[in-house]
Amino acid sequence: MSTPLRIGIAGLGTVGLGVIDILRTHATTIAMRAGRPVEITAISARSRRDRGIDLSAYAFEADPADLATRDDVDLVVEVIGGENGPAKETVEAALASGKHVVTANKALMARHGTALAALAERHGACLRYEAGVAGGIPVVKALTEGLAANAVTRVMGVMNGTCNYILTKMEATGEDYSDVLTEAQALGYAEADPAFDVGGMDAAQKLALLTIAAFGTHVDIDAVKVEGIEQVTLTDIRYARDLGYRIKLLGVARSGDGAVEVRMQPCLVPAQSPIGQLESVVNMVVIEGDFVGQTVFQGPGAGAGPTGSAVVADIIDIARDIRVPTFGVPVADLREYPTTTAGSPATYYLRLTLEDRPGMLAKVAAALGQHGISINQMRQTEHEGGSAPVLIVTHACLRQDLDKALDEITGQSMCQDTPVAYRIETV
């Protein structure tokens, strides 16, 4: 058996300890699969407090950047987190020293991934991030290797367990968003400050990484359209269900006309589709290729075991001398497509709360028609009092045209509330 691959682990949180657990539990099998032993030599964390396991066999570094340049470390596992600061310094120090890096840090990779990949290439090192996208599901590998024979036509994902838990629980129990969020926090499915999850940014960072790998293009994370689930109401979840749809926080990326469209927003999807059937905290990624057609990948998106599984798979790849470029092609071959939010044509779900006066429906239809938007379905639901809830499913149109029509409808005071509009994604 050849020389061991020596691992330094920067960060001893849930994921770091999960990685140590796997490398210890499966040391023999991993050596057999990798063709060489994989050994932890050094660790780094902010404190040396007791973590319930014996870490005394490993050298300890208080500064992760020092760990990254140790002579007895060939590969650094970065599980510190954060898009700048110590995580970035550690990864840069490791790559600049020609050491391989495996990271679970989607924020870092979404912001600096292509620059870091270029640094890795210059120094003959590998940079891998499977654990940063959809936890234990090997979906980066699917895009960069397993489906590499295809031109990807679309990639979609439900990649935030907190949001999918909240949306499916609201539907199942009839509870409001805020009640379900409180429960999710009690169960550990949502953070005390949930903004990063429910606001869509966590999932958007994952989507950005998938997009680079899928379309071989740079992505400007600041230009990605990001909308969270905070405004999704039980009313809309139920109306959507009546129409045969479910509301999901869905990431979608497409490429065409020299641009890449990247959106993370609540969408309606057919209830019977794989994404429509996805329950609770499970993640799902759908990859469509010109030759393969539609493939679907489902699994746990978070937690020590699943995330650790992805980190260790990347380690085994590197131990096996697998040298796939970080995003599937060398950084120099990535396209410079602009990231757009425009959105391809789609049908839309609209809910309007109209003043209950004669002629209002006709006025709405006219406003939509003036902007080229035709109506596929319209339902006025039963109501009491002075307002009439109206549901509309449009034919395919552009969001910009729809927004103009909605502005006009709002401007003419036909509605009592702000109109609700969700894209219906065909899956």
Added chain:
Amino acid sequence: MSTPLRIGIAGLGTVGLGVIDILRTHATTIAMRAGRPVEITAISARSRRDRGIDLSAYAFEADPADLATRDDVDLVVEVIGGENGPAKETVEAALASGKHVVTANKALMARHGTALAALAERHGACLRYEAGVAGGIPVVKALTEGLAANAVTRVMGVMNGTCNYILTKMEATGEDYSDVLTEAQALGYAEADPAFDVGGMDAAQKLALLTIAAFGTHVDIDAVKVEGIEQVTLTDIRYARDLGYRIKLLGVARSGDGAVEVRMQPCLVPAQSPIGQLESVVNMVVIEGDFVGQTVFQGPGAGAGPTGSAVVADIIDIARDIRVPTFGVPVADLREYPTTTAGSPATYYLRLTLEDRPGMLAKVAAALGQHGISINQMRQTEHEGGSAPVLIVTHACLRQDLDKALDEITGQSMCQDTPVAYRIETV
């Protein structure tokens, strides 16, 4: 850019032509991803008849074994088919000459895979077969690479599109097995001689390959329990649905106690599970690992595009110098576990057509009880005439005990028909 990887294609059927189409359509992207051009240099087929595309740029060999040893071929794509004969001779000739082989031939690999992998290892060549299992879904790669950090606890799959089409169509339309089979043949979803598909052997070969990769053990294909869907009736499909299940031709492999259990048979699965929701010709593979938990892979299981996609992905891997052992570990490290058909404990669905006489139900319950089988649910459905259909869901028991009880029930002439018994697989 470095030296081209030169490809010889043995077999110009649907898959062979699909591979040529992909390599031509995406030549530039593939070269970018692989880091070197991938070029077809030679082809082989039984005849030189016109196939609607210009193949004049490639050298032609009438004998595929001659193609396999050409100096201008580095990698042979074997898409001839068959577990022996020209396919085996071609693969052996190529590997013995140190040439890489990518095959879509599950029959060959299920029968001779480990011997061929050993031959490849001796000559420093790669042998890959992603296209042989579940078409375009990169599930061999998931097992041998993406989930390599795990001890797999169970692998399951619906991997024959013909069978899943027939079963879901029977349920949707209420048509009988033979009518739906005829339609499937007309649509090209079933062969003129459907025995290999509906009898379960096609799916069993795929399952055997997944089992070797999942558990790192030899599998004796002749010892795999294989049962087809020919006996599945509309009656059972409907009763199963009433109980909250669907009937699928399900492959399941597990390892424990120094043996590997491999079964391909109609099973009941919960209607709301991913497998239970699988419609039409789509394939699905579920892989469970000790750290990652449950992962699910879905996609097209057949056809020129999906199968070609898997073949070309293997080619790109080899062009990238990826050298993962054929089954994830070197052949010398594969375990010699015996292949058992025993089956772990499970609950069972039983349908008995009892003589409509007093005391029959009590006798059945007694016969089951004598063999340690307790009843979870029993339903006697409405009936006319002299026979009473009875549905039973057992508590967990061993198939061998159940079979003894059913023998006794049959022996005492309580039933008018042979009892129907399907395993309920928890998913």
